[in-house]
Amino acid sequence: MGIGIVGGGIAALHLALALQKEQIDAVVYTARGHGDLPDGPLLNTVVHHNPTIARDEFLGTDRWPADRYGYRRHFHRIGGSAPVEFTGVFRRPSSAVDHRLYLPALAETFLDRGGQIRTAAVGARDLSRLASQHELVVIASGRGPLSGLFDRRASLSPIHAPQRRICAGLYTGIDRRIEDGVGISLAPDVGELLEIPIITRHGRVTALLFENLPGAEAAALSDIRPTEDGGCRFARAVLDLLRDQHPMTFERVDESDFGLTDPRDLLQGGVIPAFREDYFEIEDGVFALALGDAHVVVDPIMGLGANIAAYSAGVVADCIIDSGGIFDELFCDQVARARAEVLIGASQWTNLMLQQHPRVSDVMRAAARKPMLANVFTDNFDHPERQWRILATDRRAERFIAAGPEPEPAPPAT
Amino acid sequence: MGIGIVGGGIAALHLALALQKEQIDAVVYTARGHGDLPDGPLLNTVVHHNPTIARDEFLGTDRWPADRYGYRRHFHRIGGSAPVEFTGVFRRPSSAVDHRLYLPALAETFLDRGGQIRTAAVGARDLSRLASQHELVVIASGRGPLSGLFDRRASLSPIHAPQRRICAGLYTGIDRRIEDGVGISLAPDVGELLEIPIITRHGRVTALLFENLPGAEAAALSDIRPTEDGGCRFARAVLDLLRDQHPMTFERVDESDFGLTDPRDLLQGGVIPAFREDYFEIEDGVFALALGDAHVVVDPIMGLGANIAAYSAGVVADCIIDSGGIFDELFCDQVARARAEVLIGASQWTNLMLQQHPRVSDVMRAAARKPMLANVFTDNFDHPERQWRILATDRRAERFIAAGPEPEPAPPAT
The missing domain is CATH 3.30.9.40 (D-Amino Acid Oxidase; Chain A, domain 2)
Known part of the structure; x- marks a missing residue:
């Protein structure tokens, strides 16, 4: 029995590794063998923000330690008629590793530690079989036939075509x-x-x-x-x-x-952003739980996709570990409540960026004047729910912009 | 401006004290002066579970330290044709102090530290005035004209008459x-x-x-x-x-x-349990946020009322401190998401107890056999959301009952 995890990306593998750490049975089903990835096409250009790196450290999968391979700066520029540039500093490092290296390394670690990965395409008609074999089926595959399995939540999915x-x-x-x-x-x-x-x-x-x-x-x-x-x-x-x-x-x-x-x-x-339902019952009390891109798809513009997928995998892992082995509707609701704040923040912030909303420009121009704001704006890539709280409304943006002292004017040239 | 807090109970005062600690302006409006409480009728017989005590320690209002005045045990009995008794031990102490002493002590501390308490009955027609004077109006009064101000959430409020x-x-x-x-x-x-x-x-x-x-x-x-x-x-x-x-x-x-x-x-x-909406807009972007008994009323059968009120006050305080001074719908949603898990758990668990549900009896009889379960059942008074996860369904209760080894039979008398 145990947990069935459909998908081979960071969400699926982080979840599998976290469960393995607690000796909880889990089988990963992935359409493509990880061995094929290194010679395949580019998967993405995601960065890992520090909460994701911290998960890798926790899982013992930090093969490219951020202290050595990471960075701590964002360099921003707004172009147009009055361009500005500014640098913001993270409190903790981020890093980027090609997922064609990173994912096979995760998979290898999972296998080395005794984990099971089955290479098999899973479609909607396979769900019933998976439900008979597992206590919970986690769907973490962003591509392929299961990507649209969970209903879009209309109020959180206002965009219906690729914006970039x-x-x-x-x-x-x-x-x-x-x-x-x-x-x-x-x-x-x-x-x-x-x-x-x-x-x-x-x-x-x-x-x-x-x-x-x-x-x-x-x-x-x-x-x-x-x-x-x-x-x-x-x-x-x-x-x-x-x-x-x-x-x-x-x-x-x-x-x-x-x-x-x-x-x-x-x-x-191109990508169509979507915020989907957290779960549905497959049959006989066995639930399908959405994770990663099967749950929330964000445009890559803010580099949040892999990070919220890893975050969500951590939440799901903690809930499974804490579950006493019961994966019913209450369990799924608990997962949904636990991860909503961060996922909603990340999704809404990203959608706002896609609008090239003047509020974003106002905030960034203020950050160009005030280094403190620049650092908060940068560090909030680690905390998308906080960034959204800054950017959600004009009033919030104005309040943020007004925070902290205006910098001293530069001394006159002598 | 600052925060208006309507109510004079633990929720209102814990919130006021937590904001005061961060130098955030708050005015408490209470219908009865706290000076009148000691000579008045009994208010309740609530106990403070450890998370509430920990809040008092954090606020510097632990006038009756639990190490000296508290206790660590629950003695359970189920009567009927096959009675059982068992003792469960808390990991951390609880305590009970008559709120006619406790609340005036909180109020006195708040005043001594420079806080404002206005003794005035607040009704629905006063809300508009409060909205013009404050950035956020927190309604924490469980009795009086504002107690039914927030709509009941039907799916979480299945009980319509006092059950005891x-x-x-x-x-x-x-x-x-x-x-x-x-x-x-x-x-x-x-x-x-x-x-x-x-x-x-x-x-x-x-x-x-x-x-x-x-x-x-x-x-x-x-x-x-x-x-x-x-x-x-x-x-x-x-x-x-x-x-x-x-x-x-x-x-x-x-x-x-x-x-x-x-x-x-x-x-x-008698008490009619209710789980009410978290907030509504009073006018001009000023919101009324429900807290304590104005938000969630539980029957006192499990002694949770004051504890979830204090918990919720802590969540609201943290959100206000983290808000950057913006108290809009997003802020209210953030509060709602942050406190839902615990409040729903406490409310549903209490409602189940009111049914004298056989599942509860089954779990308690198992706890009478297995001290480990007795201690978990007891300690979960500190964590009502965990208790609900044990008791929510038959399957969950059975899983809990099956956990841990059956005790050795007693050796035969010699």
């Missing part, structure tokens, strides 16, 4: 800063760029995550094949976009060396 | 045990008795809280005036009920000394 055309890739030819960190460049009416120092099979390279507005010219980047014209056309288009809209990154580009690390290191597409 | 006729009083003439504690005696089809060692103006005496089923003969106790026949009729009726149904207490009665400590030390009545 995404072009995520790994690149050489961008100098890393000495004090490294993630760059967040907002180009009004064009889109955003996240620049991420990331550990990959090539060593430390740079991930660029372009989030282009569907109507913007820049969105065409998602249509250029990386192999076209020997890769030149794609590289040129990226360089043009960096030069025009994202100078904070462009100023560190060495054009002679610039390009994708590999055509496979590219992911082009 | 209550007769709570302070008594002399009951020997205290050397290792003291609360007695919980369940008499099937008759009702319950809680026997509580309580600190009062008379020193340490015994509170008896009779919870009689409305249809039972014993319910007549709530109709006898304590002064009738010089108090003899009432005392005789109590003794008869103790003798017939609650021998665990009766065996320590000294009939020559037995009686109410004072006719004022008696409270007769």
Whole structure:
């Protein structure tokens, strides 16, 4: 019996590892073997914020320790007619490791410790069988036939089409800063760029995550094949976009060396955000519990997806450990209540960013004047529910902006 | 501006003291001056479980330290045709102090530290004025015109009439045990008795809280005036009920000394349990937030009322401290999400006890066999949400009952 976990991503594996630590039976079902991932296409360019890193430390799976591989800074830029830049400092480090390395390492640890992973596609018609074999079925697969299994919660799912055309890739030819960190460049009416120092099979390279507005010219980047014209056309288009809209990154580009690390290191597409129901009864009192992308899908614009998935996996693990082996509706409600605050905050904050809402710009411009606010805004990537409390309404944003003293004017030049 | 707090009980005062500790402006509005309480009628016979005591320690208001005035034991009895008794031990002490002493002490501390208490009855028509004077209005008054202000949540409020006729009083003439504690005696089809060692103006005496089923003969106790026949009729009726149904207490009665400590030390009545909405908007973006008995009313049968009120006050205080001074709908939702698990657990558990549900009896009979279960059952008075997870369904109760080894049979007498 035990717990059936469908999915092979961070949510599924963090949950499986946490249960294993407590000697609770769990079987992971994943459509793709983890062994195939390293040679496959780029999965994402997620960063791990510190709460996720702390979970890896707790699970004994911190193979790339953040003290050595991580960073503590966010470099922000708002473009447009009056551009501003500012740096914010995290209290605790974040890091980014290519999930084609990270996930197989998690899976290997789980297997080494005696865990079971079955490579098999699971569809809706398999649920009944899983329900007969397990006490609880956790669905953590964001892709494939089960991704739409749980109903969307309308009040929390206001967006019905991709809001960005995404072009995520790994690149050489961008100098890393000495004090490294993630760059967040907002180009009004064009889109955003996240620049991420990331550990990959090539060593430390740079991930660029372009989030282009569907109507913007820049969105065409998602249509250029990386192999076209020997890769030149794609590289040129990226360089043009960096030069025009994202100078904070462009100023560190060495054009002679610039390009994708590999055509496979590219992911082009789009995401429809969704906040889905927490659970339903499959049959005979066995419940399906939603986790990770099967539960809450956020656009990658704020890099929160893997982090809220890992957070939610931690909550589910704690509830299972505390359950006394009963996985009924009350159990599912307990999970739902325990994780709602963080997941709602992350989801709503991300959706607000997708609007390029003027409130966000106001808050960031204030952070550019007041380092204290810059650090809070940055550190709140670790606490999305707190960020949402700052950004949820104009009044909240104004209150945040007014906090702390205005900086002294710079002394006159002598 | 600051926070307006309507009510003079533990919820209102704990909240006010917690805000004061953080230099957050708060005004308490109470219909009765706390100075009048000591000479007034008995308010209740609540015990403070350890989380409540811990709040008093945190607030610096632990005038009756639990190490000296508290107890660590619950003595349970289920009567009927096959009676059982068992003792459960708390990990941390509980205590009971007459609220006619306790509340004025809280109020005095709040005033000594510079707090404001205004003695004025507040009705629904005063809310608009309060909304113009405060950023948030917390309604924590369980009695009087505001007690029904918040709508009942139907799914959590299944009971529409008092399930017990209550007769709570302070008594002399009951020997205290050397290792003291609360007695919980369940008499099937008759009702319950809680026997509580309580600190009062008379020193340490015994509170008896009779919870009689409305249809039972014993319910007549709530109709006898304590002064009738010089108090003899009432005392005789109590003794008869103790003798017939609650021998665990009766065996320590000294009939020559037995009686109410004072006719004022008696409270007769009944309670309709309710779980109400968390908040509504009064006007112009100022919200009324429900707290304590204005939010959740539980029958006193498990002694949880003051404890969940103090718990909820702690949650509200933490949310206010964390709010950045914004008290909008998101703030109220945050409060609601943060306190739901514990309040729902306490409310549902209490309602189950009111049914004299066979599941409760099954669990308690198992606890009588297995001391480990007895201690968990007792300690969960500190954690009502955990108790509810044990008692919510037959399957959960069975799982709990099956936990831990059966005790060795007693060796044969030689």
